[in-house]
Amino acid sequence: EAQVTQNPRYLITVTGKKLTVTCSQNMNHEYMSWYRQDPGLGLRQIYYSMNVEVTDKGDVPEGYKVSRKEKRNFPLILESPSPNQTSLYFCASSLSGRSVYSPLHFGNGTRLTVT
Amino acid sequence: AQKITQTQPGMFVQEKEAVTLDCTYDTSDQSYGLFWYKQPSSGEMIFLIYQGSYDEQNATEGRYSLNFQKARKSANLVISASQLGDSAMYFCAMREATINSGYSTLTFGKGTMLLVSP
Numbered sequence: 001e002a003q004v005t006q007n008p009r010y011l012i013t014v015t016g017k018k019l020t021v022t023c024s025q026n027m028n029h030e031y032m033s034w035y036r037q038d039p040g041l042g043l044r045q046i047y048y049s050m051n052v053e054v055t056d057k058g059d060v061p062e063g064y065k066v067s068r069k070e071k072r073n074f075p076l077i078l079e080s081p082s083p084n085q086t087s088l089y090f091c092a093s094s095l096s097g098r099s100v101y102s103p104l105h106f107g108n109g110t111r112l113t114v115t
Numbered sequence: 116a117q118k119i120t121q122t123q124p125g126m127f128v129q130e131k132e133a134v135t136l137d138c139t140y141d142t143s144d145q146s147y148g149l150f151w152y153k154q155p156s157s158g159e160m161i162f163l164i165y166q167g168s169y170d171e172q173n174a175t176e177g178r179y180s181l182n183f184q185k186a187r188k189s190a191n192l193v194i195s196a197s198q199l200g201d202s203a204m205y206f207c208a209m210r211e212a213t214i215n216s217g218y219s220t221l222t223f224g225k226g227t228m229l230l231v232s233p
Contacts, residue, residue, distance in 0.1 A: 042223055097219065
């Protein structure tokens with residue numbers, strides 16, 4: 001089944017403890033991206049990747065890191081999480097990062113709570 | 116100005132009836148894509164349907180259809196024969212090219228909460 005898989009689904013952690021949210025897609029998509037969703041603020045893009053080894057900042061990159069060593073994987077790293085990073089996180093992918101006609105497919109989301 | 120406007124914060128519909136969720140967009144580009152997503156209470160974001168700016172026919176996908184009126188810049192989602200499982204938040208989104216970049220951005224509306232009653 002074609003899908004974007006992100007793990008874990010739920011994560012509770014403490015301030016300052018490094019964590020990684022994994023994301024993998026099996027559709028051979030070039031483009032991958034991370035979003036966070038917060039009440040009243042909607043979906044905001046954190047980082048995106050046009051292809052392997054090509055990543056760039058989105059609207060809210062502070063406090064996050066990403067890497068794209070393989071086409072299928074795009075992990076999100078929080079080196080020192082803080083409570084303001086408590087949010088619902090989505091990984092997404094599309095066939096192309098350039099085409100406006102390419103739908104974005106989302107993972108199931110990761111609910112992160114930082115205490 | 117907002118790129119994507121969804122004026123209905125909430126909508127109610129009875130089971131088996133049709134419902135239209137409104138979406139208007141703002142762009143000066145000739146090439147763009149319009150998308151609808153469903154987010155149930157469990158949180159996942161599900162892609163429903165897509166319309167390209169040059170598509171002359173309205174997109175359809177099962178019980179979902181997209182009423183695309185280019186001159187009015189509207190891309191309304193029509194759900195026919197509503198089911199209880201259609202209760203969710205629905206987001207309209209637009210993808211357009213970024214100036215001076217090879218990358219296209221996706222902008223979401225604020226969403227419409229649909230509640231389907233028995």
